[in-house]
Amino acid sequence: SGALRSMRLSMGITKKDLIYAARTRNGFTPKLREELVKKFKPLEIETCPFMNLPETHAGRWGAGLTSKKMADCRWVNPVLVAQFEFVEWTPEGHLRHSRFVGLREDKKAEDVRRE
Numbered sequence: 001s002g003a004l005r006s007m008r009l010s011m012g013i014t015k016k017d018l019i020y021a022a023r024t025r026n027g028f029t030p031k032l033r034e035e036l037v038k039k040f041k042p043l044e045i046e047t048c049p050f051m052n053l054p055e056t057h058a059g060r061w062g063a064g065l066t067s068k069k070m071a072d073c074r075w076v077n078p079v080l081v082a083q084f085e086f087v088e089w090t091p092e093g094h095l096r097h098s099r100f101v102g103l104r105e106d107k108k109a110e111d112v113r114r115e
Helices: 030-043
Strands: 007-011 019-024 082-085 099-103
Touching: none
Parallel strands: none
Antiparallel strands: 007 019, 082 099
16 A cells, blocks of 8 residues: 555665664654655655665564565655654664654755764
8 A cells, every 4th residue: 555654764974875773653643644655656766775774683672674574665765854753772773762753854865964
Protein backbone atom coordinates (compact mmCIF):
# COMPACT_ATOMS: atom_id res chain seq x y z
CA SER A 1 0.00 0.00 0.00
CA GLY A 2 0.98 3.67 -0.26
CA ALA A 3 0.71 4.25 3.49
CA LEU A 4 3.67 5.58 5.43
CA ARG A 5 4.18 3.31 8.44
CA SER A 6 7.65 4.40 9.55
CA MET A 7 10.66 6.40 8.41
CA ARG A 8 14.34 5.38 8.29
CA LEU A 9 16.73 8.13 9.32
CA SER A 10 20.21 8.81 8.06
CA MET A 11 23.08 11.25 8.27
CA GLY A 12 26.20 11.76 6.22
CA ILE A 13 28.69 14.19 4.79
CA THR A 14 27.87 13.36 1.18
CA LYS A 15 25.25 11.16 -0.49
CA LYS A 16 27.98 8.53 -0.85
CA ASP A 17 28.46 8.08 2.91
CA LEU A 18 24.93 8.06 4.31
CA ILE A 19 24.68 6.16 7.57
CA TYR A 20 21.47 4.49 8.76
CA ALA A 21 20.64 5.87 12.22
CA ALA A 22 17.12 4.77 13.18
CA ARG A 23 13.57 3.90 12.29
CA THR A 24 10.74 5.88 13.80
CA ARG A 25 6.98 5.57 13.84
CA ASN A 26 6.38 8.40 16.30
CA GLY A 27 5.33 11.96 15.56
CA PHE A 28 3.19 11.33 12.46
CA THR A 29 -0.47 12.34 12.24
CA PRO A 30 -2.63 10.75 9.54
CA LYS A 31 -2.64 14.04 7.57
CA LEU A 32 1.14 14.40 7.88
CA ARG A 33 1.62 10.82 6.68
CA GLU A 34 -0.38 11.64 3.53
CA GLU A 35 1.63 14.82 2.91
CA LEU A 36 4.95 12.99 3.31
CA VAL A 37 3.91 10.20 0.94
CA LYS A 38 3.18 12.87 -1.71
CA LYS A 39 6.62 14.46 -1.15
CA PHE A 40 8.42 11.10 -1.19
CA LYS A 41 6.74 9.60 -4.27
CA PRO A 42 8.71 11.59 -6.89
CA LEU A 43 11.93 10.96 -4.93
CA GLU A 44 11.68 7.15 -4.96
CA ILE A 45 14.79 5.23 -6.03
CA GLU A 46 15.41 1.52 -6.54
CA THR A 47 18.46 0.97 -4.36
CA CYS A 48 19.25 1.56 -0.71
CA PRO A 49 21.29 4.76 -0.23
CA PHE A 50 22.85 3.74 3.12
CA MET A 51 26.46 2.60 3.09
CA ASN A 52 26.17 0.62 6.35
CA LEU A 53 23.25 -1.61 5.33
CA PRO A 54 22.26 -4.33 5.60
CA GLU A 55 23.14 -4.89 9.22
CA THR A 56 23.84 -8.45 10.32
CA HIS A 57 21.65 -8.37 13.46
CA ALA A 58 18.39 -6.69 14.38
CA GLY A 59 19.79 -6.01 17.84
CA ARG A 60 18.23 -6.21 21.27
CA TRP A 61 15.48 -3.66 20.55
CA GLY A 62 15.13 -4.37 16.82
CA ALA A 63 16.84 -1.14 15.74
CA GLY A 64 19.14 -2.90 13.28
CA LEU A 65 18.01 -3.02 9.66
CA THR A 66 18.69 -6.50 8.28
CA SER A 67 18.31 -7.74 4.70
CA LYS A 68 14.97 -9.28 5.63
CA LYS A 69 13.63 -5.97 7.00
CA MET A 70 15.06 -4.07 4.03
CA ALA A 71 12.81 -6.05 1.69
CA ASP A 72 9.84 -4.08 3.09
CA CYS A 73 11.48 -0.66 2.62
CA ARG A 74 11.00 1.88 -0.14
CA TRP A 75 13.94 4.21 -0.70
CA VAL A 76 14.00 7.90 -1.59
CA ASN A 77 16.71 10.16 -2.93
CA PRO A 78 18.24 11.70 0.23
CA VAL A 79 17.56 15.37 -0.50
CA LEU A 80 15.05 16.27 2.24
CA VAL A 81 16.04 17.17 5.79
CA ALA A 82 13.91 16.27 8.78
CA GLN A 83 14.27 17.03 12.46
CA PHE A 84 13.88 14.30 15.07
CA GLU A 85 13.91 14.29 18.84
CA PHE A 86 15.56 11.32 20.56
CA VAL A 87 16.78 10.21 23.98
CA GLU A 88 20.33 9.15 23.13
CA TRP A 89 22.71 7.50 20.69
CA THR A 90 23.16 3.76 21.29
CA PRO A 91 26.61 2.08 21.27
CA GLU A 92 25.62 0.67 17.84
CA GLY A 93 25.15 4.21 16.48
CA HIS A 94 21.34 4.20 16.42
CA LEU A 95 18.96 6.77 17.87
CA ARG A 96 16.97 5.56 20.86
CA HIS A 97 13.28 6.56 21.17
CA SER A 98 13.19 8.85 18.14
CA ARG A 99 10.22 11.05 17.20
CA PHE A 100 9.61 12.98 13.98
CA VAL A 101 9.34 16.75 14.57
CA GLY A 102 9.10 18.07 11.01
CA LEU A 103 10.83 18.74 7.71
CA ARG A 104 13.51 21.44 7.68
CA GLU A 105 13.27 23.76 4.70
CA ASP A 106 16.11 25.92 6.10
CA LYS A 107 18.84 23.27 5.89
CA LYS A 108 20.41 21.41 2.96
CA ALA A 109 20.82 17.63 3.14
CA GLU A 110 24.60 17.92 2.63
CA ASP A 111 24.83 20.15 5.73
CA VAL A 112 23.41 17.51 8.11
CA ARG A 113 25.83 16.24 10.77
CA ARG A 114 25.54 14.18 13.92
CA GLU A 115 24.67 16.43 16.84
